[in-house]
Amino acid sequence: MLRATVGERTRYFELYCFELYSLRIGGANMMISITTGKYTEEQARQSQMFLKDFLPRMKKFPGVVAIYHFAQPDKGAESTIVIWESPEALKAYREGDLVKEAVAFEKKTGMPTSREAYPILTAL
Numbered sequence: 588m589l590r591a592t593v594g595e596r597t598r599y600f601e602l603y604c605f606e607l608y609s610l611r612i613g614g615a616n617m618m619i620s621i622t623t624g625k626y627t628e629e630q631a632r633q634s635q636m637f638l639k640d641f642l643p644r645m646k647k648f649p650g651v652v653a654i655y656h657f658a659q660p661d662k663g664a665e666s667t668i669v670i671w672e673s674p675e676a677l678k679a680y681r682e683g684d685l686v687k688e689a690v691a692f693e694k695k696t697g698m699p700t701s702r703e704a705y706p707i708l709t710a711l
Contacts, residue, residue, distance in 0.1 A: 592697050600697070604618040605678075609707065612650075613668075616672075616673045616674060616706070617622040617652070617670060617671060617672060617673065617706070617707040617710075618670075618671040618673065618674055618676075618677045618704055618705065618706055618707065619668060619669070619670055619671070619704065619705055619707055620668070620671065620677055620702065620703065620704040621666060621667070621668050621702070621703045621704070621705075622666065622667045622669075622689075622700060622701070622702050623628065623664060623665070623666040623667075623700065623701050624664065624665055624666075624693070624698045624701070625662075625663055625664050625698075625699050626663055626665060627663070630696050630697070630698050631658070631663075631665065631677060633696050634696075635666060636697065637692050638656060638667075641685075641689065641692075642654055642656060642667075644685065645669070645680075647683060648676075648680055648683075648685060649676060649679070650673060650675070650676020650677070650679065651669060651670075651671065651672075651676070651680075652670040652671065652672055653669070653670045654667065654668070654670075655667070655670050656668075656670045670707070674706070677704055678681045699706055
């Protein structure tokens, strides 16, 4: 179980098969980013094709510790969780060209997507 708090909101995330050792190597400034979208079946198929190429390149981005992508078919949703070494690494990604590819894909396919980020407070 991973807890992230922003302001007065607390969110809990269960990450199955989570490599906890990766959280311990980065120290106290690590971040978690969550990208979530609602998709039709066709959009989900397109998303999987896009992510097959995109996520391995994202994993090579400086400061990425781990990436977890999962689907919630009963809700018609998919999410990607990324563990970052630092707020600076996340900021560099969000200001860089790689994220622009993802945003362009989402716009092209009409996928409603949200992006959130939180500091990691506890990793056990």
